[in-house]
Structures are given as structure tokens and as C-alpha cells.
Amino acid sequence: xxxxxxxxxxxxxxxxxxxxxxxxxxxxxxxxxxxxxxxxxxxxxxxxxxxxxxxxxxxxxxxxxxxxxxxxxxxxxxxxxxxxxxxxxxxxxxxxxxxxxxxxxxxxxxxxxxxxxxxxxxxxxxxxxxxxxxxxxxxxxxxxxxxxxxxxxxxxxxxxxxxxxxxxxxxxxxxxxxxxxxxxxxxxxxxxxxxxxxxxxxxxxxxxxxxxxxxxxxxxxxxxxxxxxxxxxxxxxxxxxxxxxxxxxxxxxxxxxxxxxxxxxxxxxxxxxxxxxxxxxxxxxxxxxxxxxxxxxxxxxxxxxxxxxxxxxxxxxxxxxxxxxxxxxxxxxxxxxx
Ligand code: PHE
Numbered sequence: 001x002x003x004x005x006x007x008x009x010x011x012x013x014x015x016x017x018x019x020x021x022x023x024x025x026x027x028x029x030x031x032x033x034x035x036x037x038x039x040x041x042x043x044x045x046x047x048x049x050x051x052x053x054x055x056x057x058x059x060x061x062x063x064x065x066x067x068x069x070x071x072x073x074x075x076x077x078x079x080x081x082x083x084x085x086x087x088x089x090x091x092x093x094x095x096x097x098x099x100x101x102x103x104x105x106x107x108x109x110x111x112x113x114x115x116x117x118x119x120x121x122x123x124x125x126x127x128x129x130x131x132x133x134x135x136x137x138x139x140x141x142x143x144x145x146x147x148x149x150x151x152x153x154x155x156x157x158x159x160x161x162x163x164x165x166x167x168x169x170x171x172x173x174x175x176x177x178x179x180x181x182x183x184x185x186x187x188x189x190x191x192x193x194x195x196x197x198x199x200x201x202x203x204x205x206x207x208x209x210x211x212x213x214x215x216x217x218x219x220x221x222x223x224x225x226x227x228x229x230x231x232x233x234x235x236x237x238x239x240x241x242x243x244x245x246x247x248x249x250x251x252x253x254x255x256x257x258x259x260x261x262x263x264x265x266x267x268x269x270x271x272x273x274x275x276x277x278x279x280x281x282x283x284x285x286x287x288x289x290x291x292x293x294x295x296x297x298x299x300x301x302x303x304x305x306x307x308x309x310x311x312x313x314x315x316x317x318x319x320x321x322x323x324x325x326x327x328x329x330x331x332x333x334x335x336x337x338x
Contacts, residue, residue, distance in 0.1 A: 001031050002057045009064045015072050022065050032058060102334045103204055103323055106231075106311045107186050110206050113230050114184045117223070119208065122183040124167035126190070130157045132166035137247040138286050145246050150192040152201075160190035163304060165247060168209040172291035179298050180212035186307070197319045204307035211283065211293060211300035217250075220280055220301035224254055228277070231310060232259040239274060248281025248302055260316070268313070275313060278305045 005025045012018045024030050036054060039047050100108070111121060124132075130141075139146055152160040167185035175181050186206040193199040210219065221240065228236040236256050243253040256277050258269035265271040280303035285295035293300075308320050315334070317323075322330050 001025075001035065002060060005061050006064055009061070009068050012068060012072075015069065015076070018065060018068055018072060025061050026058065026065075032061075099332060099334050101323075101331060102311045102315060102317070103307050105334055106307050106314065107204070107206065109231065110227075110305065110307075110310075111184065111186065113227065114208065117182075117226070119182045119184050119210075122167050122171050122185045123187060124161075124164070124170050124185065126161055126188055127154060128159060128161040128166050130159060132169050133159055133161050133163070136169040136287065136290050137163075137165050138284050138290070139246050143246065145244075152190050152192055162191050163189055164205045164207040165302075165304070168207060168302065169287075169291050171209065172211065172288075172293060175211075175292070177292045177294065179293070180210070181300070182210050182212075184208045195321060197321070200308065200320045200324065202324070203320070205304055206307055207302060207304045209283070209300060209302045211288070211298050213298060215282075215299040215301060217282060217301070220282070220303065223301075224278070224280065224303060227305075228256045231314065232256055235259075235262070240280075243279060243281075245279060245281055247284050247287050249284040251279065251281035254278045254280055254303070259313070268316070277309065277313070278303055280304070 005021070008021055009018070012021060025032060027033070032054065039050055042050060115121070133151075134140070134143075134146060151162050154160070164185040164187050167187065168183065171181055171183050171185075184206055185208075187204065188202060189205050190202050193201050195201060208223075210223070221238070225236075225238050228238050236259060238257075239255045240252040241255065243251045245251040254277055255274040257263050258266060258273050258275050260266050260268040261273070263269075263273035265273060269275045280301065283300035283302050288295045288298060288300065308323060311317065311323070312320065
């Protein structure tokens with residue numbers, strides 16, 4: 001019995017077969033049990049020897065099964081590992097990565113710059129009330145400057161915001177008359193323009209607002225100078241020209257010295273050496289008042305940057321529509337991978 005069992009255990013190749021063998025040889029109906037039955041016809045001496053021998057056989061079979069079980073389990077694990085083996089030294093297939101949109105690059109750069117100067121980033125709704133977009137910005141109904149901002153109206157009192165200035169009104173009202181406020185408001189804006197190389201009915205602005213005690217035009221100029229140098233190179237100079245916006249008084253148009261020709265004259269600066277880049281000014285006292293600030297105590301400056309314009313100048317792009325056509329040949333040139 002022993003020889004036969006050990007041979008079968010040796011040849012066994014699966015854990016299930018091994019279990020069957022265990023049940024057969026060590027179970028109640030197996031050959032060992034049958035052999036034990038014959039013990040009742042033996043004398044005492046024979047019985048003792050037989051008992052010893054058969055116990056030993058049982059032990060050997062149990063041990064053999066145990067050893068085989070360990071060996072089979074190990075083999076099974078090895079087979080599994082082999083089948084799941086991954087060669088980590090093989091080169092992987094490169095996933096095609098997109099790149100940041102040029103407007104996102106410019107927006108991120110501007111945000112980073114102003115965050116570094118202690119500003120917060122404010123956001124507001126693109127669908128605005130006439131009250132926030134116009135009234136609080138000192139553009140009452142019938143004001144001729146409303147024409148400057150040809151508007152998509154949703155109904156009489158609701159519109160697609162024509163600039164990000166209403167976000168500043170929200171920020172001022174939320175501050176309940178207490179300064180300081182230092183925010184920039186980047187976001188999408190809408191005007192009823194016929195799209196061409198320099199006009200888009202949807203575009204992006206980033207406006208900035210600072211309100212505190214003792215704020216002067218010099219603070220505005222210093223801030224914009226930092227902006228110009230950071231975006232267009234350390235050699236940039238800025239120049240302020242008088243202008244008009246209803247929400248600022250005085251208002252200025254800001255030019256930077258041309259980064260393309262270093263002031264020598266080129267088509268980008270129309271051979272003047274200067275490029276118009278943004279509008280700005282001291283917050284009109286009427287706007288301060290309407291938004292809950294005492295103009296006797298607080299002053300502020302504001303500026304409005306067109307992100308497309310900055311990106312077009314920075315990357316020498318001559319068609320604003322390129323930003324919105326999603327042509328990968330265009331977009332892939334702005335290498336910074338997302
Ligand atoms: N809101 C102005 C515009 O969209 C830009 C601007 C903002 C000008 C702040 C001056 C001060 O045209």
C-alpha cells in the first residue's frame with residue numbers, strides 16, 4: 001500500500017488530484033482502514049507490530065502528501081508569476097500630450113505675476129445684470145459710451161458681460177466699504193463685433209483693481225511697468241496717454257515700447273516704436289460711492305488687459321481667429337506641455 005501511495009503522490013500533478021489521494025489513502029473507506037480491520041484476527045504481539053507499522057505508513061503518507069502540496073503550490077505560484085511577468089525595461093509607447101492654449105499660457109503668467117504682488121483672483125458670472133455691467137460702472141442708460149461696448153442682451157436687464165469690470169463691482173460691494181482690495185479678474189467677455197483679424201465677439205480680459213487709502217497714479221504706473229517688463233522683457237518702458245473711460249477719472253491709454261524692434265520702428269508698432277496695450281485709470285469717485293466706498297477716504301486704480309492682444313503681440317500672431325479655430329498646427333506651437 002505504502003509503495004503504491006507514495007508513487008501516486010509522486011506522480012500527482014494537481015492540488016485537486018492530491019486531495020483525492022489524501023481522502024482515499026487516509027479516509028475511512030481506504031485500503032489502510034481495510035487493513036486495520038484484519039487486526040482483530042491477530043494475537044497481541046502481531047497486533048502491536050501491525051499497529052506500529054501501519055501508524056508509520058500513515059505518517060509517511062501524510063508527510064509525503066504535505067511535501068507534495070507545498071511543492072505543487074510553489075509550482076502554481078511560479079507559473080502565475082511567469083504568466084504575469086512584465087518586462088519593465090521595455091520602452092513604453094509615448095502618449096500624445098496636448099499643450100496649453102496660448103491664452104491659458106498668458107492668463108497663467110499674468111495670474112502668477114499678480115499673485116506674487118499680493119493680489120487675489122476674483123471670478124464672476126459671464127451672464128450679468130445691466131446694473132453690474134453698466135450702471136455701477138458709471139454707464140447709465142443712454143450714456144453714449146454704451147455704444148463702445150455693443151452688447152449681447154438676453155433680456156432688458158440681463159446681458160453677456162462686455163468687460164470683466166462687473167467682477168470688480170462685486171468685489172467692492174462684498175468688501176462693504178472697507179479696504180484694501182487687490183484683485184485681478186481674468187475671464188471671458190462678449191461684444192457684438194463682426195469677427196475679423198482683430199475682432200472677436202468672444203474674447204478674454206483680465207482687469208485689475210486696487211483700492212486703499214493714499215493710492216495714486218504713481219502706484220498704477222509702477223504696477224503696469226512691472227507688468228510690461230515681466231510680459232515683454234526687462235527693457236520695456238511704458239507711456240501713459242490721456243484717454244476716457246466712464247469708470248475711471250483720469251483715464252489713460254497705456255503704450256509699451258515695441259519689443260519687436262526695440263523702438264527702431266517696425267510694422268508691429270506701425271513704425272512708432274510704441275504699442276498700445278491696455279486701458280487704465282483712477283477709479284471714478286462716483287463708482288467708489290455706488291459700490292459702497294467713501295471717496296474722501298479711499299482711492300483706487302483699475303486697469304483692463306486684453307489677453308488676446310497680449311498673446312498676439314507676445315507670439316507675433318496676426319489673426320485673432322487663430323485662438324478659436326482649434327487648429328492643432330497652430331496650438332502645438334505653444335510647446336509648454338499641459
Ligand atoms: N473695462 C474697460 C474695457 O473693457 C477696460 C478698462 C478697465 C479700462 C479698467 C480702464 C480701467 O474696455
